[in-house]
Amino acid sequence: GIQVEQSPPDLILQEGANSTLRCNFSDSVNNLQWFHQNPWGQLINLFYIPSGTKQNGRLSATTVATERYSLLYISSSQTTDSGVYFCAVVGVTNAGKSTFGDGTTLTVKP
Amino acid sequence: DGGITQSPKYLFRKEGQNVTLSCEQNLNHDAMYWYRQDPGQGLRLIYYSQIVNDFQKGDIAEGYSVSREKKESFPLTVTSAQKNPTAFYLCASSIQGLRGELFFGEGSRLTVL
Numbered sequence: 001g002i003q004v005e006q007s008p009p010d011l012i013l014q015e016g017a018n019s020t021l022r023c024n025f026s027d028s029v030n031n032l033q034w035f036h037q038n039p040w041g042q043l044i045n046l047f048y049i050p051s052g053t054k055q056n057g058r059l060s061a062t063t064v065a066t067e068r069y070s071l072l073y074i075s076s077s078q079t080t081d082s083g084v085y086f087c088a089v090v091g092v093t094n095a096g097k098s099t100f101g102d103g104t105t106l107t108v109k110p
Numbered sequence: 111d112g113g114i115t116q117s118p119k120y121l122f123r124k125e126g127q128n129v130t131l132s133c134e135q136n137l138n139h140d141a142m143y144w145y146r147q148d149p150g151q152g153l154r155l156i157y158y159s160q161i162v163n164d165f166q167k168g169d170i171a172e173g174y175s176v177s178r179e180k181k182e183s184f185p186l187t188v189t190s191a192q193k194n195p196t197a198f199y200l201c202a203s204s205i206q207g208l209r210g211e212l213f214f215g216e217g218s219r220l221t222v223l
Contacts, residue, residue: 001169004152031210031211033211033212035214040216041147041198041200041216041217041219042214042216042217043200043214045211045212045213045214048211086152086153088153088212097155097158097168097169098143098155098212099155100145100152100153100154101152102150102151102152103151103152
């Protein structure tokens with residue numbers, strides 16, 4: 001099945017810094033999502049982005065489907081941005097099943 | 111408010127007992143899913159259902175069972191055959207079938223003593 005690799009696995013930032021999280025995938029995809037998992041375990045939808053670029057406030061994402069990667073940008077980070085960020089993809093040959101990466105754990109220090 | 115409701119949020123059970131986790135959605139979504147998350151790891155698919163009365167095994171279905179008798183409900187039973195049932199369980203749904211955007215409930219944390 002499709003493989004999803006996220007990097008870096010851990011990231012520690014000072015409040016106000018910018019960061020880039022990466023998601024590489026091994027096959028063509030029909031669907032790609034970015035999620036933020038808060039400390040209580042809830043998964044918050046950030047972007048549904050199988051291709052192209054989207055922005056939502058301080059967050060933006062870009063997926064380059066032909067090169068099989070997606071980037072999540074966080075600008076002017078805040079302590080509330082802390083948590084785990086997951087990338088999930090549905091491969092074209094994956095019968096609709098979403099495959100998750102292992103996540104990037106972000107810690108923003110005040 | 112529209113959303114996905116999972117219950118209970120926390121559950122403790124003795125080894126050897128079957129446990130059923132509830133998942134209800136009022137989003138009118140066709141597809142529903144169950145995922146398992148272990149500490150420090152991503153989510154793994156247990157079962158999914160595209161329509162009522164139909165469901166398919168995911169990557170780690172052994173020791174679990176599901177039913178889909180109503181569009182809005184997709185309960186998961188963790189049976190005594192599941193070797194390591196202690197985990198965080200997440201239910202999700204999507205509007206556009208299996209390729210659509212996933213939305214998640216708040217999760218159920220199961221601890222087997």
